[in-house]
């Protein structure tokens with residue numbers, strides 16, 4: 452059994468990790484932390500865990516090194532890198548859900564986030580999008596879990612980028628549920644601020660645009676424009692990607708390319724009929740559903756849907772842990788989507 456610590460267990464991603472790992476056969480949840488709720492039971496904060504996880508929360512700023520085999524950092528950027536610096540010993544596995552180890556280029560990170568306090572660890576980290584980087588993740592001790600929007604965009608673009616099929620520029624339009632902003636109290640996340648409306652935000656300045664761009668540029672020289680929107684639902688991301696193909700093919704051929712690329716990927720489902728991806732079809736699951744259409748003149752649209760808290764965060768983190776530890780990749784992740 453691997454001993455696991457979840458730091459920031461009282462946030463949305465931390466809480467979802469507890470729910471996933473409770474039924475993971477090789478995992479023992481050993482440490483859960485929160486500074487705000489330290490001393491309380493996890494089930495006092497989240498009563499749905501009553502009788503399932505009554506573990507007492509420790510402080511996040513306590514010395515935790517050497518106590519676990521795996522640490523999940525479900526903390527804000529900036530805080531995560533401090534904790535990683537304290538915990539990294541080349542033996543325990545650290546999976547960081549923040550952006551702190553997602554950028555190999557420190558200056559790019561610093562221009563969008565904050566001063567990097569552990570740049571020396573970047574050489575040990577891997578950008579962990581399992582379907583693209585599985586071989587690099589195996590055996591690693593520091594994994595940067597990708598951003599939620601980035602996951603939906605890259606999985607939707609990858610087969611086209613790999614085959615250098617895109618001409619020019621792509622436009623990535625994403626819509627997210629409000630849990631993407633975390634559980635911390637913010638005016639912009641209040642019910643009257645988000646219900647009965649939809650809005651774009653951080654246009655031209657969102658931190659996931661440089662993350663998408665740097666990963667895209669490693670595969671094909673394509674420029675991206677990314678615009679996120681907040682929609683009145685708890686969870687889910689629908690991403691619509693628009694662009695032009697260098698050579699016109701049919702919708703069936705394009706869908707066929709996605710099927711071929713992802714034929715051995717359990718968590719990627721290609722919609723090949725009339726039905727298009729919908730956040731309701733992936734809720735509470737680690738699936739990414741992808742659909743595609745080609746227009747008469749070669750323009751295309753690719754649609755991808757994920758649950759931001761599962762495939763966009765905690766589910767992907769468990770998938771990364773399974774790969775890094777050499778476990779069956781889908782362990783703890785086989786619950787089907789819940790509908791309605």
Ligand SMILES: NC(=O)c1ccc[n+]([C@@H]2O[C@H](COP(=O)([O-])OP(=O)(O)OC[C@H]3O[C@@H](n4cnc5c(N)ncnc54)[C@H](OP(=O)(O)O)[C@@H]3O)[C@@H](O)[C@H]2O)c1
Pocket residue numbers: 458459460461462463464465484485486487488511524525526527528530548549550597598599630631632633634635759760763764
């Ligand atoms: N929400 C998503 O869909 C999503 C998706 C992908 C990645 N992420 C990333 O995952 C990380 C966690 O996100 P989240 O949505 O779970 O956030 P959250 O709901 O706001 O939870 C943050 C957690 O961090 C703790 N925390 C906050 N400030 C802290 C500090 N200064 N020192 C120590 N602990 C602190 C909080 O615990 P206490 O206040 O109780 O100590 C809480 O448990 C973030 O970096 C986020 O960008 C989130």
